[in-house]
Amino acid sequence: MKKIVIAGSAKLQKEVEKWINIFESNNYEILDYPRAIEETKFMELYPNIHIEFLENIIKTDVLFIMNEDKNGKIGYIGYEAYAELLFGLSQKLIYNKNIELVILKMPNTDIGCYEEIDLWLKLGWIKLYKEGK
Numbered sequence: 001m002k003k004i005v006i007a008g009s010a011k012l013q014k015e016v017e018k019w020i021n022i023f024e025s026n027n028y029e030i031l032d033y034p035r036a037i038e039e040t041k042f043m044e045l046y047p048n049i050h051i052e053f054l055e056n057i058i059k060t061d062v063l064f065i066m067n068e069d070k071n072g073k074i075g076y077i078g079y080e081a082y083a084e085l086l087f088g089l090s091q092k093l094i095y096n097k098n099i100e101l102v103i104l105k106m107p108n109t110d111i112g113c114y115e116e117i118d119l120w121l122k123l124g125w126i127k128l129y130k131e132g133k
Helices: 015-023 041-059 080-095 114-123
Strands: 002-006 029-032 060-066 100-103
Touching: 002 041, 015 029, 015 060, 029 041, 029 060, 029 100, 041 060, 041 080, 060 080
Parallel strands: 002 029, 002 060, 060 100
Antiparallel strands: none
């Protein structure tokens, strides 16, 4: 069973649940995903949640960037999801980790990391999601 970490906006919990269900139905073990943190406990809980998330990227077979549309932006990738993707890419390039880096869709050109995503796709370092694969 392949292990997967889902990265993306924690504000999109409906979409997070959708992707958890999709991957579980395709026999993936979900190691981690964007979690909604209660606002009153955010500063207390976030550091450990973030550290655990990064540790799970080290353990996973697949890092899936759930770059759903958000706030009118097609293929939105926020700074944190981009950092998590870069962390996964660093594991792959520097430590020769066998990790698949998959993004849901091509981000629009107005997304800050568009040029890097485009380059990494051309280099074959990351790939676009294909349903059922």
